[in-house]
Amino acid sequence: MNSNKKIARIVGLLFITATVAYSIGVILLDPILSSSDYLTIASENEKQMIMGSFLVLIDAVAVAGIGIMIYPILKKQNEALALGYAGSRIAEGVLFVANVIAILILLALSQEFVKAEAPDTSYYQTFGTILLEAGDLAFLFGFAVAFTISALILNYLLYKSKLVPRWLSGWGFVGALLLWVYYLLEPFSINLLYILFVPIALQEMVFAVWLIVKGFNPSVIDPASASTDTNEI
Numbered sequence: 001m002n003s004n005k006k007i008a009r010i011v012g013l014l015f016i017t018a019t020v021a022y023s024i025g026v027i028l029l030d031p032i033l034s035s036s037d038y039l040t041i042a043s044e045n046e047k048q049m050i051m052g053s054f055l056v057l058i059d060a061v062a063v064a065g066i067g068i069m070i071y072p073i074l075k076k077q078n079e080a081l082a083l084g085y086a087g088s089r090i091a092e093g094v095l096f097v098a099n100v101i102a103i104l105i106l107l108a109l110s111q112e113f114v115k116a117e118a119p120d121t122s123y124y125q126t127f128g129t130i131l132l133e134a135g136d137l138a139f140l141f142g143f144a145v146a147f148t149i150s151a152l153i154l155n156y157l158l159y160k161s162k163l164v165p166r167w168l169s170g171w172g173f174v175g176a177l178l179l180w181v182y183y184l185l186e187p188f189s190i191n192l193l194y195i196l197f198v199p200i201a202l203q204e205m206v207f208a209v210w211l212i213v214k215g216f217n218p219s220v221i222d223p224a225s226a227s228t229d230t231n232e233i
Contacts, residue, residue, distance in 0.1 A: 004073065004222075005215045011070050012211030015204055018062035021055045028052030029103065033135075039128055042110035049107045053100045060100070064093030067150070073216060074154075077161040081153050088150035095142030102135030144183040151176035151200060163216045168207060175200030 029052035035041050042049055067089025074082035106128060113124045151172060158169035182196040 004218070007069055007073060008211040008215035011066055012208040014062045014066045014069065015208035015211075018059045018066070019201070019204060019208075021058040021062065025052045025055030025059060028055070033103070033106075033132060038106075038132070039110040039113045039124060042107055043114040046107065046111070049103065053103050053107075056096055056103075057100050060093040060096035063096070063147075064090045070154075073163070073221065074157050076221065077157050077163070081157055085150050085153040085157070088146050088153065092142045092146035092150065095138045095146060098138040099135045099142065102131045102138065106131040106135070140183075144180075148176055148180050148183075151179070161220050163220050164207065164210060164214075168203070168210060172200065172203045172207060175203045 028048050032038060032041050032045055032049060032052075067086035071082055071086045074085060109124060109128055109131065113128075116124075155169045155172035155176060158164050159166055159173060163169075178196040179200050182193055185193055
């Protein structure tokens, strides 16, 4: 039982770590990468680029760690789905690492661009555009596909098993569905569409705190132990 509580707390802390690292990383990187003069700006803000990339890398390690750490708990409910969840989170982490690699190569390219006395602008911009697209694609698959699938699997298993209260897992399942709707509607540039991110973002933080404070439902993880405790009372 103590082992299960430790796993719950570690998973909760990893959820918080991933969210905080990702959020700060995006705040640091997005203004640079979305700029029309990103090659020059990236070179001028090397430390900010490296710090942002490092935070995204922390996020990648944390999300993969969540899948690995929670696998023994979910396995007792449904081994196939538990493996699917762990695999999805690891895939998410790998795709985020690919995103970081593209960003760091872009940083190196920007520095060469600035150093060149008479740079071939079209060459650098073409290569830079390819790197931006590759990084965005890796991030898109990592978040829109791997993360969304993992959230659906996790909250389905939690809801069926009652490892946490059903209002919490149901909230997460609906939040994951809304996130998928976001990515389906994103090409249409609908105003305030980003609001669809809010439910799953809030649910993950509530879920993380719940795991740290309450942990998983012990009667679901070890019914025999729970029955013994009840009889003793």
